[in-house]
Amino acid sequence: MDLGTYSYPEKKKEEKLHYDVPEGVDIRGRYDHEFAKILTKDAVRLVAELQREFRNHIKYALECRREAKRKYKEGSLPGFDAATRFIRDEEWVCASVPPAVADRKVEITGPVERKMIINALNSGAKVFMADFEDALSPNWEKVMRGQVNLKEAVEGTIMFHDKARNRVYKLNDQTAKLFVRPRGWHLPEAHILIDGEPALASLVDFGLYFYHNFATFRRTQGAGFGPFFYLPKMEHSREAKIWNSVFERAEKEAGIERGSIRATVLIETLPAVFQMNEILYELRDHSVGLNCGRWDYIFSYVKTFQAHPDRLLPDRVQVGMTQHFMKSYSDLLIRTCHRRGVHAMGGMAAQIPIRDDPVANEAALELVRKDKLREVKAGHDGTWAAHPGLVPSCLEVFNSIMGNSSPNQIQTMKRHDAANLTEQDLLHRPVGVRTMEGLRLNTRVGIQYVAAWLTGSGSVPLYNLMEDAATAEISRVQNWQWLKYEVELNGDGVGVRVNKELFGRVVEEEMGRIEREVGKDKFNKGMYKEACKIFTRQCTATKLDDFLTLDAYNHIVVYHPKGSSSRL
Ligand SMILES: CC(=O)SCCNC(=O)CCNC(=O)[C@H](O)C(C)(C)COP(=O)(O)OP(=O)(O)OC[C@H]1O[C@@H](n2cnc3c(N)ncnc32)[C@H](O)[C@@H]1OP(=O)(O)O
Ligand SMILES: O=CC(=O)O
Ligand SMILES: [Mg+2]
Numbered sequence: 001m002d003l004g005t006y007s008y009p010e011k012k013k014e015e016k017l018h019y020d021v022p023e024g025v026d027i028r029g030r031y032d033h034e035f036a037k038i039l040t041k042d043a044v045r046l047v048a049e050l051q052r053e054f055r056n057h058i059k060y061a062l063e064c065r066r067e068a069k070r071k072y073k074e075g076s077l078p079g080f081d082a083a084t085r086f087i088r089d090e091e092w093v094c095a096s097v098p099p100a101v102a103d104r105k106v107e108i109t110g111p112v113e114r115k116m117i118i119n120a121l122n123s124g125a126k127v128f129m130a131d132f133e134d135a136l137s138p139n140w141e142k143v144m145r146g147q148v149n150l151k152e153a154v155e156g157t158i159m160f161h162d163k164a165r166n167r168v169y170k171l172n173d174q175t176a177k178l179f180v181r182p183r184g185w186h187l188p189e190a191h192i193l194i195d196g197e198p199a200l201a202s203l204v205d206f207g208l209y210f211y212h213n214f215a216t217f218r219r220t221q222g223a224g225f226g227p228f229f230y231l232p233k234m235e236h237s238r239e240a241k242i243w244n245s246v247f248e249r250a251e252k253e254a255g256i257e258r259g260s261i262r263a264t265v266l267i268e269t270l271p272a273v274f275q276m277n278e279i280l281y282e283l284r285d286h287s288v289g290l291n292c293g294r295w296d297y298i299f300s301y302v303k304t305f306q307a308h309p310d311r312l313l314p315d316r317v318q319v320g321m322t323q324h325f326m327k328s329y330s331d332l333l334i335r336t337c338h339r340r341g342v343h344a345m346g347g348m349a350a351q352i353p354i355r356d357d358p359v360a361n362e363a364a365l366e367l368v369r370k371d372k373l374r375e376v377k378a379g380h381d382g383t384w385a386a387h388p389g390l391v392p393s394c395l396e397v398f399n400s401i402m403g404n405s406s407p408n409q410i411q412t413m414k415r416h417d418a419a420n421l422t423e424q425d426l427l428h429r430p431v432g433v434r435t436m437e438g439l440r441l442n443t444r445v446g447i448q449y450v451a452a453w454l455t456g457s458g459s460v461p462l463y464n465l466m467e468d469a470a471t472a473e474i475s476r477v478q479n480w481q482w483l484k485y486e487v488e489l490n491g492d493g494v495g496v497r498v499n500k501e502l503f504g505r506v507v508e509e510e511m512g513r514i515e516r517e518v519g520k521d522k523f524n525k526g527m528y529k530e531a532c533k534i535f536t537r538q539c540t541a542t543k544l545d546d547f548l549t550l551d552a553y554n555h556i557v558v559y560h561p562k563g564s565s566s567r568l
Pocket of ligand 3: 134232266268293295296470
């Protein structure tokens with residue numbers, strides 16, 4: 001048994017080896033005999049077929065996003081769509097919840113890394129959301145190893161040998177149920193070319209995982225259903241409709257019943273909050289709820305209102321779930337999901353355990369408990385935990401309100417009171433102040449996150465909080481917006497305005513602080529200077545980049561054989 005260490009083919013041989021792919025497909029990622037077991041001709045054929053069938057729909061959906069953005073930039077506000085009022089008004093429900101995932105009180109999340117997968121599946125959480133998205137830096141090695149790891153996880157054979165600690169990790173008898181989050185529609189997988197174009201990362205992650213695991217998963221985990229997915233960053237129900245068609249196509253290909261695949265959609269963009277019924281409607285045979293992706297939601301609020309200086313956010317730390325627009329979003333999500341018979345999942349508190357400081361650790365845990373108590377009392381059926389150390393507390397809070405034996409509150413917390421939430425509630429201006437420390441923290445966190453991402457870590461602990469692509473995006477777009485409008489830092493009492501000169505000084509000083517904090521050696525060996533360049537450019541660009549990771553992705557693409565050209 002291979003315990004997580006891989007023997008690579010000799011260099012000379014490696015260059016001659018290549019993946020056996022179907023016509024029209026070219027794989028530019030490094031050859032590895034483990035990856036070749038994932039990139040089989042039939043598995044890649046499914047990905048290629050999905051891409052050929054859906055690429056134009058996806059391109060159109062992305063074009064619609066750009067068109068909506070143009071309107072918001074001209075002053076429009078997102079809102080409910082009059083044309084789909086009938087979907088919101090009529091009574092209908094989604095397909096019933098698969099018994100295997102009726103209870104989702106606590107879901108742990110984490111990147112698709114071997115040790116993390118084993119720890120997460122063993123954590124005592126009901127579900128593990130294995131992430132190719134916010135928590136992963138999607139370089140070729142991570143993405144492909146992630147697929148290898150998930151296959152072994154579904155087969156139940158996954159193991160890891162931590163040689164330094166002489167510790168072997170393997171699965172317990174009882175494990176969490178697996179959900180997989182593929183990357184968003186906007187991201188390419190540059191190492192796979194289909195008909196000369198980069199593959200759509202969502203379809204690569206979905207297609208390869210589905211192909212290799214659907215049969216085993218349905219037998220061992222899903223009790224006849226599955227596989228299960230989380231779907232990120234959608235802005236409109238037309239995007240959910242594409243996913244629904246992708247699922248139907250995959251089910252047909254696999255010869256399994258329609259409605260076997262189930263997915264929870266993250267409501268994590270501002271436009272999508274006005275489309276929750278419509279999204280569930282499109283996916284009604286494949287849905288298993290919605291989730292409050294609070295961090296991307298805040299990012300999306302800034303992005304949507306990038307040209308609305310009257311809607312600037314206060315410091316990032318002040319934009320919590322008790323802000324009126326955030327509370328309204330969570331209440332409406334619960335109301336919508338329960339009316340349609342599916343789970344209303346809560347989101348991620350950013351606090352993580354603080355190992356070396358019991359007092360600070362207890363304070364962090366208390367913040368998490370408070371957040372979870374608010375969620376369960378509001379009617380959420382479950383929540384996310386970033387770390388195994390948080391799972392018992394989250395579970396205890398949910399059980400204390402729901403009772404150990406109730407799997408969810410779908411039928412008991414209808415939240416009729418939230419039916420009257422308006423566009424004004426959902427767009428309510430956030431309250432709070434902006435400070436120099438807010439600007440500094442955004443900068444310090446943003447640069448360190450990008451540095452980690454460039455070296456292969458998509459989720460990192462920074463200042464005792466979990467940081468991932470979604471939280472880092474808030475830091476980036478907030479700096480951009482403050483710079484663009486030269487806002488006054490009104491919380492410090494000194495009335496300083498943010499401009500390029502001030503920002504330049506802040507970047508320099510914060511780079512100095514990072515160097516002191518991480519140490520000269522780590523700083524010099526790391527990618528902090530490159531990260532600083534990327535982050536600073538994005539904060540000061542005239543036009544706001546849609547995603548931090550799109551630009552940064554170009555820095556982690558490695559073609560094989562080396563030197564072959566990029567077609568991104
Ligand atoms: C906005 C969103 O999209 S949220 C969802 C996406 N984000 C995430 O999924 C973040 C998930 N969390 C993490 O990645 C990690 O908890 C981090 C990076 C924040 C902190 O990780 P670490 O610094 O390794 O934490 P720490 O040192 O306390 O870990 C202790 C142990 O718990 C494990 N662990 C920590 N987090 C997780 C996790 N989420 N899943 C599984 N195991 C975990 C570690 O691997 C380590 O295991 P070991 O004792 O066997 O070696
Ligand atoms: O994906 C979750 C989020 O909060 O963003
Ligand atoms: Mg997100």
